[in-house]
Amino acid sequence: MRPEDVLLPTPAGLYCPLGRFHIDPTRPVDRALITHGHSDHARAGHGSVLATPETLRIMASRYGEGFAGSAEVAKLGGTVRIGEADVTFHPAGHVLGSAQIEVAAKGLRIVASGDYKRRADPTCRPFEPVRCHVFITEATFALPVFRHPEPTAEIGKLLASLAQFPERAHLVGAYSLGKAQRLIKMLREAGWERPIYLHGSMEKLCRLYEAEGVPLGPLAPATVATGAKGDFAGAVVVCPPSEIAERWARRFPDPVPCFASGWMRIRQRAKQANVELPLILSDHADWDELTATIAEIDPEEVWVTHGREEALVRWCALRGKAARPLHMVGYEEEAE
Numbered sequence: 001m002r003p004e005d006v007l008l009p010t011p012a013g014l015y016c017p018l019g020r021f022h023i024d025p026t027r028p029v030d031r032a033l034i035t036h037g038h039s040d041h042a043r044a045g046h047g048s049v050l051a052t053p054e055t056l057r058i059m060a061s062r063y064g065e066g067f068a069g070s071a072e073v074a075k076l077g078g079t080v081r082i083g084e085a086d087v088t089f090h091p092a093g094h095v096l097g098s099a100q101i102e103v104a105a106k107g108l109r110i111v112a113s114g115d116y117k118r119r120a121d122p123t124c125r126p127f128e129p130v131r132c133h134v135f136i137t138e139a140t141f142a143l144p145v146f147r148h149p150e151p152t153a154e155i156g157k158l159l160a161s162l163a164q165f166p167e168r169a170h171l172v173g174a175y176s177l178g179k180a181q182r183l184i185k186m187l188r189e190a191g192w193e194r195p196i197y198l199h200g201s202m203e204k205l206c207r208l209y210e211a212e213g214v215p216l217g218p219l220a221p222a223t224v225a226t227g228a229k230g231d232f233a234g235a236v237v238v239c240p241p242s243e244i245a246e247r248w249a250r251r252f253p254d255p256v257p258c259f260a261s262g263w264m265r266i267r268q269r270a271k272q273a274n275v276e277l278p279l280i281l282s283d284h285a286d287w288d289e290l291t292a293t294i295a296e297i298d299p300e301e302v303w304v305t306h307g308r309e310e311a312l313v314r315w316c317a318l319r320g321k322a323a324r325p326l327h328m329v330g331y332e333e334e335a336e
């Protein structure tokens with residue numbers, strides 16, 4: 001039995017011929033197993049979807065209840081038989097409900113990790129390393145230049161700026177699924193008790209996180225109540241990254257544009273996006289996390305997908321570990 005008999009890359013995504021299902025398919029398929037709710041992994045229109053309850057709720061919130069012909073709940077750690085394959089979901093530490101998908105058949109075990117990180121995140125379960133023959137890893141930040149700083153230090157930078165500029169509103173660009181809630185939760189853990197204002201597009205998913213047991217403290221819509229700009233002096237406003245330098249931002253008093261993203265490690269990117277306060281906060285593993293995870297799991301073979309595949313493949317080769325890039329398309333690296 002070759003690994004490709006269990007899982008193989010196809011134009012629609014990873015496919016398991018023994019179980020006739022796809023993992024995170026990029027086009028509509030009969031049966032989809034979904035690792036997490038980000039839109040490039042979780043798309044609408046499949047015949048059936050198997051995912052964690054949180055991921056199913058995120059998909060229903062984004063696409064409506066009819067997002068798939070049918071939906072089935074995957075219980076973390078519980079194994080289900082699909083065709084001739086045994087499938088088990090394990091936590092991935094990426095966003096609420098995110099999971100790695102283990103596919104085992106005829107003595108061969110492959111883990112498709114989806115997106116993952118190893119840093120602490122108070123809004124989701126931590127990544128669990130799973131022994132396997134083939135580990136499929138993401139490679140969003142798979143270059144040695146990407147070494148994310150401690151998340152609490154980045155939150156500290158935001159709090160220091162708030163203390164230094166009490167008359168300015170801090171507009172924090174953050175992706176609406178995962179990053180926004182993690183940022184808010186970390187601010188709460190750091191002692192920020194004041195209301196946090198949300199751009200309208202952030203509200204639904206923040207409420208969903210709260211309903212799933214992740215309390216976020218007092219939240220309020222970022223609409224101007226009295227019309228006076230001073231309303232938001234010293235406030236934290238969370239919005240989509242695309243809004244921080246747009247017309248929408250001008251309603252706030254002398255706004256400080258911030259962006260919470262792993263890409264903020266690249267100064268050029270911060271400059272291009274007119275970001276005054278870059279916050280390096282990532283929901284993806286950095287170079288050290290990727291290499292430490294491969295070393296810890298110690299699979300016989302590593303498959304590398306979405307991102308900078310070649311550097312990680314080379315790192316494996318230098319250590320005598322078989323590795324190959326999957327070259328799958330349809331997964332966006334910007335959604336971070």
Ligand SMILES: [Zn+2]
Nearest residue numbers: 036038094115
């Ligand atoms: Zn993701």
